[in-house]
Amino acid sequence: MIQFTNVDKRYEDGHDALKQVSFSLSRGEMAFLTGHSGAGKSTLLKLIMLMERATKGQIVVGGQNLARIPARQIPYFRRHIGVVFQNHRLLFDRTIFDNVALPLEVAGANPRDIGKRVRAALDKVGLLSKEKLTPIQLSGGEQQRVGIARAVINKPPVLLADEPTGNLDPELSGEIMRLFEQFNQVGVTVLIASHDLALIHDMRHRVIELDQGRIQERPAMETPHG
Amino acid sequence: MAKAKPEAPKPRNSGAAPTKQANELQSYLDNHRKVFRSTWQSQSRSPLASLFTCSVIGIALVLPVLLALLLSNLQAVNLGWDGSAQITLFFEDNIDQQTAQDWSKQLEKRANIAAVEFIDKDRALAEFSAAMEMSTTLDYLDGNPLPHSVLVTPHASLKSLADLQALEQQLAQYDLIASSMLDVLWLQRLQALAAFMERSVWLIATMLALAVILILGNTIRLAIESRREEIIVLKLVGGTNAFVCRPFLYMGCFFGLGGSLIAILLSQVIIALLNAPIRALAQSYQSQYELSGLGFESTLFVLVTGLVLGWLGAWLAVRRHLTEIEPN
Numbered sequence: 001m002i003q004f005t006n007v008d009k010r011y012e013d014g015h016d017a018l019k020q021v022s023f024s025l026s027r028g029e030m031a032f033l034t035g036h037s038g039a040g041k042s043t044l045l046k047l048i049m050l051m052e053r054a055t056k057g058q059i060v061v062g063g064q065n066l067a068r069i070p071a072r073q074i075p076y077f078r079r080h081i082g083v084v085f086q087n088h089r090l091l092f093d094r095t096i097f098d099n100v101a102l103p104l105e106v107a108g109a110n111p112r113d114i115g116k117r118v119r120a121a122l123d124k125v126g127l128l129s130k131e132k133l134t135p136i137q138l139s140g141g142e143q144q145r146v147g148i149a150r151a152v153i154n155k156p157p158v159l160l161a162d163e164p165t166g167n168l169d170p171e172l173s174g175e176i177m178r179l180f181e182q183f184n185q186v187g188v189t190v191l192i193a194s195h196d197l198a199l200i201h202d203m204r205h206r207v208i209e210l211d212q213g214r215i216q217e218r219p220a221m222e223t224p225h226g
Numbered sequence: 227m228a229k230a231k232p233e234a235p236k237p238r239n240s241g242a243a244p245t246k247q248a249n250e251l252q253s254y255l256d257n258h259r260k261v262f263r264s265t266w267q268s269q270s271r272s273p274l275a276s277l278f279t280c281s282v283i284g285i286a287l288v289l290p291v292l293l294a295l296l297l298s299n300l301q302a303v304n305l306g307w308d309g310s311a312q313i314t315l316f317f318e319d320n321i322d323q324q325t326a327q328d329w330s331k332q333l334e335k336r337a338n339i340a341a342v343e344f345i346d347k348d349r350a351l352a353e354f355s356a357a358m359e360m361s362t363t364l365d366y367l368d369g370n371p372l373p374h375s376v377l378v379t380p381h382a383s384l385k386s387l388a389d390l391q392a393l394e395q396q397l398a399q400y401d402l403i404a405s406s407m408l409d410v411l412w413l414q415r416l417q418a419l420a421a422f423m424e425r426s427v428w429l430i431a432t433m434l435a436l437a438v439i440l441i442l443g444n445t446i447r448l449a450i451e452s453r454r455e456e457i458i459v460l461k462l463v464g465g466t467n468a469f470v471c472r473p474f475l476y477m478g479c480f481f482g483l484g485g486s487l488i489a490i491l492l493s494q495v496i497i498a499l500l501n502a503p504i505r506a507l508a509q510s511y512q513s514q515y516e517l518s519g520l521g522f523e524s525t526l527f528v529l530v531t532g533l534v535l536g537w538l539g540a541w542l543a544v545r546r547h548l549t550e551i552e553p554n
């Protein structure tokens with residue numbers, strides 16, 4: 001589903017964020033992307049959703065070579081990738097319902113379907129009763145669940161998350177991660193960037209470690225941190 | 227391992243195939259309606275700020291509107307000169323009064339001449355000396371130096387200067403006519419003035435249209451800046467540029483339309499205020515005249531112009547600033 005082949009990313013200021021990165025993630029696989037801050041986790045995710053372009057190498061997502069997607073096609077491509085951010089990126093002047101409905105509206109979904117699908121997604125993350133509230137009225141964990149509902153509303157084949165539990169306590173973090181697992185169980189390919197090694201260890205999924213822009217992959221069970 | 231399945235990222239045809247296009251159209255229209263409503267709501271949430279912006283546009287638009295109105299009123303005067311142009315034909319000295327008078331009578335039968343007034347040389351002298359109050363001076367002249375003349379009033383169907391000039395030329399060609407005079411200097415001056423005003427109107431209108439575009443461009447730029455986070459989120463979830471632009475284009479149209487409404491209102495008020503002194507002026511000339519305001523077509527034109535300028539200003543701002551805002 002996601003395949004990197006010898007990918008380099010050098011920013012305009014000369015900083016090499018990724019060096020010779022090669023890995024692949026099969027359809028329906030779930031993996032964690034770890035590493036110190038600045039190791040290149042966010043850059044890797046940005047490359048997948050075309051927020052950045054690779055300097056060298058090839059990235060194929062869902063059979064599409066990203067280098068061949070022109071700028072004006074990027075919005076259509078992004079509709080097939082769900083993304084969850086550490087800071088949620090919710091719109092605070094809109095209701096929870098409207099926030100979750102955003103990807104559907106953007107994609108021009110049938111207005112009659114929107115209500116049904118938004119409620120289904122909110123139900124999935126356990127926030128059905130809060131659709132009329134605004135994000136400011138929710139706790140951090142709830143806000144993140146709204147972010148997840150928004151990311152999956154389009155039923156994307158790929159779900160990316162950048163430090164989705166970064167601001168949450170361990171218990172809430174566990175809940176959020178289990179939510180990702182549920183989506184993975186119905187066939188969604190999930191890639192989560194996180195430095196919460198304890199949590200990752202418990203989850204027993206594949207771990208891709210980045211160190212100064214290079215891949216240090218190791219089997220899930222060997223994670224030494226406790 | 228990654229399977230190179232080309233269909234994976236393509237749009238899903240989740241809906242029933244035959245109604246898909248209808249759905250998309252409905253969704254598209256729905257989005258327009260929503261954007262229109264939310265634009266209206268967000269503007270009415272800050273009515274004073276919106277009114278200020280619209281007023282700036284309105285004041286910028288009202289000046290060319292007023293000038294154009296004055297111009298069209300002037301041109302109406304031009305068209306309605308109403309037979310006040312006259313051609314004076316002076317006979318040769320050797321033509322006697324009877325011949326001149328008979329010839330003048332013949333002129334009256336022409337279709338393009340409304341009236342003919344023969345003035346013999348004695349009457350001309352009497353009128354001249356009366357007008358000049360110098361009868362005593364004229365008494366010293368031996369004989370009457372003035373020729374017989376005839377005052378020709380062209381038919382009212384001859385409206386343009388060119389028509390009048392053609393008639394004058396035609397009449398002056400007769401052998402018994404020494405010279406001719408077309409009394410349309412004021413008409414010529416008016417036409418020159420109108421031409422000057424017309425160009426001024428266009429120049430000023432162009433300048434102010436540019437000003438409107440710049441003002442709106444700046445207003446929209448600020449709006450874009452204040453909604454940066456929203457734009458980024460929309461782009462992240464797959465919003466096309468057209469989708470992201472839409473609210474701002476609506477905002478531009480809204481301001482443009484509001485501005486032209488204010489311009490129309492202001493111009494009607496100003497015309498009403500000007501009409502009182504103009505009526506007094508006309509009365510002093512034993513005439514009735516008043517400025518006419520904007521007609522239906524002109525009102526529509528001003529509204530459409532405002533709309534287009536608003537859209538253009540917004541489009542320029544959007545093109546310049548919206549593409550710069552990319553998630554990172």
